[in-house]
Amino acid sequence: MASTIRNRVKELRNERGLTQQELAQAVGVSRQSINSIERERYVPSLQLALELARAFQCGTEEIFTLEKKP
Numbered sequence: 001m002a003s004t005i006r007n008r009v010k011e012l013r014n015e016r017g018l019t020q021q022e023l024a025q026a027v028g029v030s031r032q033s034i035n036s037i038e039r040e041r042y043v044p045s046l047q048l049a050l051e052l053a054r055a056f057q058c059g060t061e062e063i064f065t066l067e068k069k070p
Contacts, residue, residue, distance in 0.1 A: 002069045009063060010038040012056045027051040 013023050013034075020034045027034075027048060036042035044052065053060045 003066050004069055005043050006065045006067055007037060007040065007063055009052065012063065016056070023055060026055045
């Protein structure tokens, strides 16, 4: 059974009052990368997922979830 990764990057970024550019700079990627992650067009590497968790000061499991496709 296939799975998909969902994320809360946009929600967490907005809660913290950050722009995509500010978050991108905090984790060392382009604004376009943040946009692609938020739109679930790109699944970040483990390293980037950990950088996002550090930037949001939470665990990766609070940002990313693995969901089974029907």
